[in-house]
Amino acid sequence: MIKKRTLVAGLLSLSLFATTLNALEVNITKNLPYLNVEINSKTIKIQRIQNTNHKLTNSYAKTSRPTPPFGIQPYQPIKGIETISELDVLDFIKNKLPTSEGILIDARMPKWNRAGSIPGSTNIPFTVLTPSSRISYQKIIGLLGGKKETDKWNFKNAKPLLIFDNGPWCQQGLRAMQNLVKIGYPKSKILYYRGGMQYWQILGLTTTIPK
Numbered sequence: 713m714i715k716k717r718t719l720v721a722g723l724l725s726l727s728l729f730a731t732t733l734n735a736l737e738v739n740i741t742k743n744l745p746y747l748n749v750e751i752n753s754k755t756i757k758i759q760r761i762q763n764t765n766h767k768l769t770n771s772y773a774k775t776s777r778p779t780p781p782f783g784i785q786p787y788q789p790i791k792g793i794e795t796i797s798e799l800d801v802l803d804f805i806k807n808k809l810p811t812s813e814g815i816l817i818d819a820r821m822p823k824w825n826r827a828g829s830i831p832g833s834t835n836i837p838f839t840v841l842t843p844s845s846r847i848s849y850q851k852i853i854g855l856l857g858g859k860k861e862t863d864k865w866n867f868k869n870a871k872p873l874l875i876f877d878n879g880p881w882c883q884q885g886l887r888a889m890q891n892l893v894k895i896g897y898p899k900s901k902i903l904y905y906r907g908g909m910q911y912w913q914i915l916g917l918t919t920t921i922p923k
Contacts, residue, residue, distance in 0.1 A: 738762050738916065740802070747802055749832070751809050756831045758802065761916035770827075772879070772910040782881045785906060789886050792899035795906050796874070798915060804874045804903065805832050814872035815856065819888035820909075824878060828919035830912060833876075835922065838888035858897070865895050874903040879910030 736745045738760045746759035767773070788795050796804075801816075808814030809832045816833040818825050825835040840847045850860055857870040873892075877885035889902060913919065 736760075736762060738764065740917075741799070747806060749806050749810060751805075751832045756918075756920070758805070758831055758918040760918075766916060768913055770913075772913050777881055779881075781883060785880050785883070785886060787906065789904070790889055790893065790899065793889060793893075793902045793904050795904045798905075798907060798912065798917065800903070801830065801874065801876075801905050801912075804872075805830075808872060808874075814874065817873055817875045817888065818877075819875050819885045820877050820882075821884070824884075824909075825922055828913075828921055829909070830876065831918055831920045836888070838877075838884045838891060841888050841891040853895070856892075856897070858895075865897075867897055867901075870898055870901045872901050872903070873897075874905060876905035876908045876912075879908035880906055881910075882908060 736759065739745045740747065740758075740760060746757055748755055748757050750756075804814060804816065809816060816830060818829045818833040818835045819838045819841075820835070821837050821839070822835060825837075829835065836852065839845065840849070840852060843849050845852075853865065854860075856873065857867065859866045859869070875885045875888055877883075877888075885904060885908065889904065892902065893899060909919075
């Protein structure tokens with residue numbers, strides 16, 4: 713009996729020790745300290761900055777921009793397209809990206825993307841989602857699941873998309889969504905992260921620098 717109690721006590725001690733090692737001061741939620749996800753055979757760890765005195769010093773610390781064009785976006789700028797939160801973005805990254813079931817689109821121009829983006833995202837600037845784009849438009853729409861049929865697109869196999877830009881004051885994500893909806897992309901297949909990079913960074917979440 714004594715040996716059994718000693719074994720149980722030892723296991724509890726190891727469990728508490730492991731919990732202490734994994735404990736963070738700044739968690740994503742009460743029960744989620746961080747998120748590990750494997751994308752393209754690479755493990756990405758997403759967590760919040762642990763320094764509780766950390767403050768933004770980049771362009772996302774800026775409160776005011778000339779308006780127009782940088783007006784505050786409605787919560788749901790396009791009826792039929794769902795607006796989501798950071799936790800929903802994390803859920804999308806965890807459940808859609810590893811199996812290539814969905815695409816996380818950074819709709820900003822490359823200069824913004826190069827400064828840092830949400831882990832697992834693909835930079836598809838809103839400007840290339842138009843037929844007049846110099847880049848292979850049909851190829852890009854094809855990667856999103858569209859198929860060209862005579863003079864229109866077939867989106868039977870359209871992939872779920874999660875689109876974001878700089879934040880509530882930015883129109884790049886909105887214009888990307890407008891361009892897609894215009895050619896018939898199903899609204900039900902599009903999610904909009906309105907908070908964008910500004911909210912993502914205000915919450916201290918991990919960003920990656922594209923190679």
